[in-house]
Amino acid sequence: MTEQHDDVFEHHGGFPKFTAAEETENFGPFVEQMRQLQDLAVSVAPPDDVFGEARALAQKLIDLLEPYQVPEGQQPAGRIISLPGRGSLLMLPWQVERFDEGGVRATGVFRRFHLGGNGAAHGGVLPLAFDDVFGMVVHASGRPISRTAFLHINYRAVTPLNTKLTVEGRLDRIEGRKSFVSARMTDESGKLIADCEALMVQLLPGQP
Numbered sequence: 001m002t003e004q005h006d007d008v009f010e011h012h013g014g015f016p017k018f019t020a021a022e023e024t025e026n027f028g029p030f031v032e033q034m035r036q037l038q039d040l041a042v043s044v045a046p047p048d049d050v051f052g053e054a055r056a057l058a059q060k061l062i063d064l065l066e067p068y069q070v071p072e073g074q075q076p077a078g079r080i081i082s083l084p085g086r087g088s089l090l091m092l093p094w095q096v097e098r099f100d101e102g103g104v105r106a107t108g109v110f111r112r113f114h115l116g117g118n119g120a121a122h123g124g125v126l127p128l129a130f131d132d133v134f135g136m137v138v139h140a141s142g143r144p145i146s147r148t149a150f151l152h153i154n155y156r157a158v159t160p161l162n163t164k165l166t167v168e169g170r171l172d173r174i175e176g177r178k179s180f181v182s183a184r185m186t187d188e189s190g191k192l193i194a195d196c197e198a199l200m201v202q203l204l205p206g207q208p
């Protein structure tokens, strides 16, 4: 943690105390355009001079945005719960539909960017989806921010791309610092795609 962080944030455990950010006119559409670019970057095969043009345009974007970097917790990305993936490019572009003590439900699709093989989502993106939902489950149930100690996934069926899926997660039980959580990923017919159990451990003061 830098001195700058200490000035700006109240801490709990090793995490800064995050606050929600306001949605603005251009940020959400910008994130969606960046996602479209990610999908295209992994799915196009143009002549090399087209990549040359793309590089030049990308460099313009980098030059435009680079002066505006801020410390963790001050950027809108990841802090706007009304946006898919809370506006974070790392998170899946899913929309939170329920966020309360009874649990968290998010719906969305895996896109071309998430392709593993043979038209299915990469197995590594499912833990990302579940882990983020569990972070929100802990937050929504009023528990202190915790870190994932273990996360166990059962892949029950091939995970399709471009198909609306739902993840529902909840807090099952609490033992001191330990929150035991579970979640299910289903398709619109209710078919189980994957289920997951995890242990989230509340951080002690000073723990990173």
Ligand SMILES: CCCCCCCC/C=C\CCCCCCCC(=O)SCCNC(=O)CCNC(=O)[C@H](O)C(C)(C)COP(=O)(O)OP(=O)(O)OC[C@H]1O[C@@H](n2cnc3c(N)ncnc32)[C@H](O)[C@@H]1OP(=O)(O)O
Binding pocket: 018, 019, 020, 021, 078, 079, 080, 081, 131, 132, 134, 135, 136, 139, 146, 147, 148, 149, 150, 176, 177, 178, 199, 201, 202, 203, 204, 207
């Ligand atoms: C923003 C605002 C606007 C919108 C609102 C949105 C809100 C959204 C909020 C947020 C969403 C996003 C949040 C994302 C969250 C993601 C979380 C992560 O992915 S964190 C990264 C991955 N995880 C790590 O890096 C952990 C690394 N490990 C550790 O740091 C330690 O191992 C830790 C803290 C987990 C435990 O270590 P110790 O030393 O503090 O404690 P010990 O004594 O080892 O464990 C405590 C108890 O837990 C059990 N335990 C620990 N690990 C276990 C394991 N792997 N399996 C079983 N039991 C385990 C132990 O046996 C012990 O149990 P006994 O108290 O004895 O009963």
